[in-house]
Amino acid sequence: MENFKLVLPEHLNHLGKLFGGQLLRWVDESAYIAARMEYPGCNFVTIGLSQVEFRQQVVAGAVLRFVVTKVKQGNTSVCYEVDVNEIDDCHAKSVFATTVTFVNIGPDGNKVPVV
Template sequence: MRFHTRKWIKPEDLNPNGTLFGGKLLAWIDEECALYSIIQLENSKCVTKYMSEINFQHSARQGDIVEIGIQVLKFGTTSLTLKCEVRNKMTRSTIITIDKVIMVTLDEEGKPTPHGKTKVEFVKDRLQNKV
């Protein structure tokens, strides 16, 4: 699993219990999965179709730094299936896991469209191939 983004837990991210609000964390995950899919599938119109069971394992508190990890499980015809884990950067304890997030590429009319991708590609490799 590759960990791409880090977030610093600030007062506005907390729930009344003084821990990271789950909705805020899910929004960060959704955004990270969308960005990853847009870059991977080279289509700016990617949407979340499905998220499997969400497993909160540890809480995060103000001042903690968390990192969001994503792993590609499968390339579908119009979709990309990901796995996600968020962990505390300093302690490496897992905060949340989501076994399956399905992202779908859309055409100009908002309908699922084939993306033609079959494997993980890195932007740096794409740029070298275009030179």
């Protein structure tokens, strides 16, 4: 699945660069959408990210492409790799990559199998 975001001034930190927390929000959201589309009816919650390393600074006006790919499915969990690239004149610069792990929970808040 692909998703795109335009970096606006309200997404910047006090130094005029993309706030890391904003990027993490978009990463989690993109992975969650992919999981919900692939497993309708499941109630996923994020339980972890494999790593957090910001590779490039991003400024206002940048277009970011989020590429989300399922890499693993367990009994109660699924993992999605998220690659974030800045698209500039048809070239892509790697900004961030991680694997997001979700667990499926039932009404009582306990883990249940992914169906």
